[in-house]
Amino acid sequence: MTSDLPLEKQITLVELVDRVLNKGVVISGDITLSVANVDLVYVGLRVLLASVPALERLEEDDG
């Protein structure tokens, strides 16, 4: 899906999505807003790459 991207960018992208979807406070008794299959969200991620600040941070890292 993102195989044309450098490894570091792929990793940062996966790290971002993993954090937003799988980490963070889980609050019970709430209404989950149609997040049935978050594993399926790893689609269409190319768009994210355009504007994620963390990508720039990563590039600085490796510079």
Add this chain to the structure above:
Amino acid sequence: MLYLYAFVRPDASVPDEPGIEGRPPVLVPLRRVAAVVADVDGKVEPTDDHVLTHARVVDAVAAANDAVLPVRFGRGFRSVEELEASVERIVDELEEGLDRVSGCVEIGLQVVGREKPTARVFSGRDYMQRRMREIAHADAVAEAIHAPLAERARAATQTRGAAQQPLLRASYLVARDDVDGFRASVDDVRRRHADLTFACTGPWPPYSFASLDDEGEE
């Protein structure tokens, strides 16, 4: 519907960053903590745009405040009263969490080994023995990388995810003013493992240290 982005302290400030559906997030002070929320009309589907917007709002809140607990994507409430009732049940943990992450950011690290060409395998038994040796070796290498960094950080988690099996996937909670020093430590470790690929990401808001059960894992 109120869409929830993060928990902060009651005196926190909310920066001017458009949220999902373009709605600006606002601070809702509750007892002892405050929630960063915004109205939404429709369903919040887990699209790339929504995921990115959620991340941006949390980023902006974290940049403006010392203590931020990011909330997992996709939490909404019908009313402030409903939010209040849910928060009330975990308010002790939220306060502890805010203390834990105060002044800190998260640094992510993935270490990936090189693919080795698969040697010819003559039997299932040979294969199993070799696999077990490889796994033991990978565990030892991962531990040698992780241990000194975990020691240096305020807190650390090892996580596994949907990515191709990295040798090590970890997060470290690091004081904001120690990020450069921590990265230098990562570089030290990296030099000792020149055959591996290191990808250090962040600083992130402390997503991996916001879980109230104290575990990064499900």
